[in-house]
Amino acid sequence: xxRATGMFWLIVAFGLCVPPVVAIGTEVVKGTPLxxxxxxxxxxxxxxxxxxxxxxxxxATPFIVLAVFSIFHLTSENASKxxxxxxxxxxxxxxxxxxGLVAIRMSHGSTAAIGFVFLxxxxxxxxxxxxxxxxxxxxxxx
Amino acid sequence: MSRRKTIWINLIAxxxxxxxxLVFSAMMxxxxxxxxxxxxxxxxxxxxxxxxxxxxxxxxxKATAAVPPLLGVLGNPNDPSAGACARALREIDAxxxxxxxxxxxxxxxxxxxxxxxxxxxxxxxxGPVAWRAIPLLRGAVRTRTQHIRSLIPALIDMGDYGDEVLxxxxxxxxxxxxxxxxxxxxxxxxxxxxxxxVLKPELERLAADPTPAVMSQAKLVLSxxxxxxxxxxxxxxxxxxxxxxYQEYALDKLSKQGADATDAVSDIVSELRSRSTLIRFTAAWxxxxxxxxxxxxxxxxxTALTDATSLVRDAASEAIRAVESRL
Numbered sequence: 074x075x076r077a078t079g080m081f082w083l084i085v086a087f088g089l090c091v092p093p094v095v096a097i098g099t100e101v102v103k104g105t106p107l108x109x110x111x112x113x114x115x116x117x118x119x120x121x122x123x124x125x126x127x128x129x130x131x132x133a134t135p136f137i138v139l140a141v142f143s144i145f146h147l148t149s150e151n152a153s154k155x156x157x158x159x160x161x162x163x164x165x166x167x168x169x170x171x172x173g174l175v176a177i178r179m180s181h182g183s184t185a186a187i188g189f190v191f192l193x194x195x196x197x198x199x200x201x202x203x204x205x206x207x208x209x210x211x212x213x214x215x
Numbered sequence: 216m217s218r219r220k221t222i223w224i225n226l227i228a229x230x231x232x233x234x235x236x237l238v239f240s241a242m243m244x245x246x247x248x249x250x251x252x253x254x255x256x257x258x259x260x261x262x263x264x265x266x267x268x269x270x271x272x273x274x275x276x277k278a279t280a281a282v283p284p285l286l287g288v289l290g291n292p293n294d295p296s297a298g299a300c301a302r303a304l305r306e307i308d309a310x311x312x313x314x315x316x317x318x319x320x321x322x323x324x325x326x327x328x329x330x331x332x333x334x335x336x337x338x339x340x341x342g343p344v345a346w347r348a349i350p351l352l353r354g355a356v357r358t359r360t361q362h363i364r365s366l367i368p369a370l371i372d373m374g375d376y377g378d379e380v381l382x383x384x385x386x387x388x389x390x391x392x393x394x395x396x397x398x399x400x401x402x403x404x405x406x407x408x409x410x411x412x413v414l415k416p417e418l419e420r421l422a423a424d425p426t427p428a429v430m431s432q433a434k435l436v437l438s439x440x441x442x443x444x445x446x447x448x449x450x451x452x453x454x455x456x457x458x459x460x461y462q463e464y465a466l467d468k469l470s471k472q473g474a475d476a477t478d479a480v481s482d483i484v485s486e487l488r489s490r491s492t493l494i495r496f497t498a499a500w501x502x503x504x505x506x507x508x509x510x511x512x513x514x515x516x517x518t519a520l521t522d523a524t525s526l527v528r529d530a531a532s533e534a535i536r537a538v539e540s541r542l
Contacts, residue, residue, distance in 0.1 A: 074218070074221045077221065078221060078225055081225050081229075082225075085229060085232075116266065118243075119240070119243040119244065119248060119270065120266060120269065120270060121269055121270055121272070121273035122269075126236075126240055126243070127240060130233075130236060130237070130240070137229070137233070140229070141226065141229070144221070144222050144225050144226065145222060148218045148221055148222060149218070
């Protein structure tokens with residue numbers, strides 16, 4: 074139960090932290106000092122044209138769905154085998170999310186922001202693939 | 216702890232976190248957010264004031280609490296954030312913006328303040344609401360000795376598509392070298408929308424300009440002019456059912472079509488009954504630009520003469536004069 078609860082909140086926290094970390098991180102890579110980049114992100118939380126707060130919630134949606142799935146899935150039998158699957162889904166989803174967010178934030182294209190609309194759906198689609206891969210990996214290792 | 220209990224406790228906790236986040240977000244996009252931004256107008260740096268004004272502009276009439284601090288900043292129209300504050304004021308309280316435009320024009324005429332680029336930015340931010348100040352800015356076009364980037368855009372946004380403005384754009388576009396002045400003229404052609412049709416020979420000349428940026432901009436404007444502007448087949452059709460910002464955009468587009476926007480008169484007239492003062496005003500202002508071709512709007516324009524706001528009443532009066540001018 075403790076493992077399921079831990080995994081549940083880890084996934085939620087991860088989903089909510091990735092967008093701000095990537096937003097601030099890409100600004101730092103572009104040459105903005107860390108303190109300024111963080112301040113800028115806070116300033117843009119409810120700023121028209123940025124709306125970072127809502128963007129964070131929207132981007133975290135597939136992770137929240139995964140967290141809800143995990144709390145049901147990991148509190149029943151075969152929890153350790155299932156944990157490998159949930160971890161696989163999280164790893165693949167996180168990989169695609171980080172890659173996507175970095176690509177959008179670093180892009181010079183004027184329409185790159187459209188990616189924010191599609192990215193959560195793409196992540197939600199690859200998560201089941203990651204789950205199966207995780208289960209397979211778990212079976213091979215044990 | 217049982218499985219069921221673990222699941223429910225965690226799901227309820229997550230629900231509480233997400234609901235709190237959404238409630239907080241909704242508050243920030245309401246009058247609560249407006250009062251926070253209003254505080255930034257009084258206490259923040261000029262950058263803070265510009266950001267706060269942009270956020271208030273987005274909130275529109277919900278941000279009425281911000282009108283006094285906005286007028287406070289606008290007391291000094293040379294403030295770097297005054298242009299952004301003017302835009303916000305127009306969207307929040309068009310009547311207050313109209314009264315402010317009148318007051319600032321009077322101060323310029325009395326010689327209390329000069330018509331600096333910052334003050335011109337303010338008029339651009341006020342847009343059509345400041346239409347009574349058009350002669351003032353037109354005078355600045357006549358006497359200009361150096362290029363002021365916001366002067367022509369301000370006049371176009373205020374609704375001046377007259378010969379003097381068109382002549383100034385053509386003159387700027389004839390700059391023998393590629394300059395800011397020339398590029399601003401290219402942007403002004405685009406800003407004129409359908410009104411740029413009378414400048415087609417100039418645009419065709421510029422389409423052969425050796426500078427790629429000038430050439431491609433001229434071709435872009437020409438291609439937009441080549442598109443038929445029939446209201447029924449355009450994206451503007453049914454605009455009164457859209458968001459307020461789109462209604463404002465559509466009315467501006469239609470005003471630039473002049474007599475060609477006759478097909479849209481019924482929809483424009485329906486906007487004279489909008490709950491938004493800005494939209495009622497912009498509808499009357501658009502009818503004024505359509506002129507005699509909008510004659511069937513006259514009964515509704517006469518009704519608008521009894522509007523609660525002087526902004527709409529004055530615009531309706533101006534529209535009646537324009538519609539009846541050549542009837």
